Amino acid sequence: MKMVTLIMLMSLTLVSCDTARDRRTAYSTGTYDTTGSYIANPTTTTGTVTVGGTDSTTDDSTDDSTIPDEIAHCTWSADGVSGFAESHTHLGEYTFCQSTNKKDVWIQVKTPITDSQVCIIPTHNSGSSSVYIGEPRCLMISDSKTIYKVTLYTNRTGYTNFSITGAMVMKDKAYFYPSPFYQYVLSPDAYIYCSQFLDQYKDSSYCTAFKSVGQYISKVF
Secondary structure, eight states: OHHHHHHHHHHHHHSOTTOSSOHHHHTTTSEEOTTOOEEOOTTSEEEEEEOSSOOOOOSSOOOTTSOOGGGTTSOOOSSSSSOOSEEETTTEEEEEEEOTTSSEEEEEESSOOOSSOEEEEEEEEETTEEEEOSOOEEEOOOOTTEEEEEEOOOOSTTOTTOOOOEEEEEESOEEEETTTTOEEEEHHHHHHHHHHHHHHHOOOHHHHHHHHHOOOEEEEO
């Protein structure tokens, strides 16, 4: 078992120059806390709207009783209890919406996420296939009445000209992934590693393992 783990760790560090194993290198726009968890760049969350009549101080002040025009086409909870657009076992009831400017997404979750940040990874989708095109943007979701705005970047080398047509949404938590991972891996790392391995070696086994755990939400806009 120790030998398998050692080989696995070595392969994770050798697979590519922008490997997902060490997000200090891969995602240089963020920082890390003392536990090693990724902390999004302060510009990641560029605005919030708080529903239910409570003021929200943000970088781009908005009247808290009014949903911005850029996301008026989506369904939001007015009280943080009911009216969410979707439900998923990974996050519970939630609404996730792409702004009309295509670069920003907004998210509202009924049950605050207290054990980790939530990471959003921009993707370009074609049929049933998708590829990630930018770094994860991660944030804490601590209030069911708050709609959080996140700006996505298309900054993956070789994919900067691709448009954002979807996103992967997942907690920044470690889960046990079966073979060929066969170890605990932070879910954003597991997804990016599987994507890179598929891209470089046409091997879908890591993506199959990632999908089998089911700890993510895949959105197509």
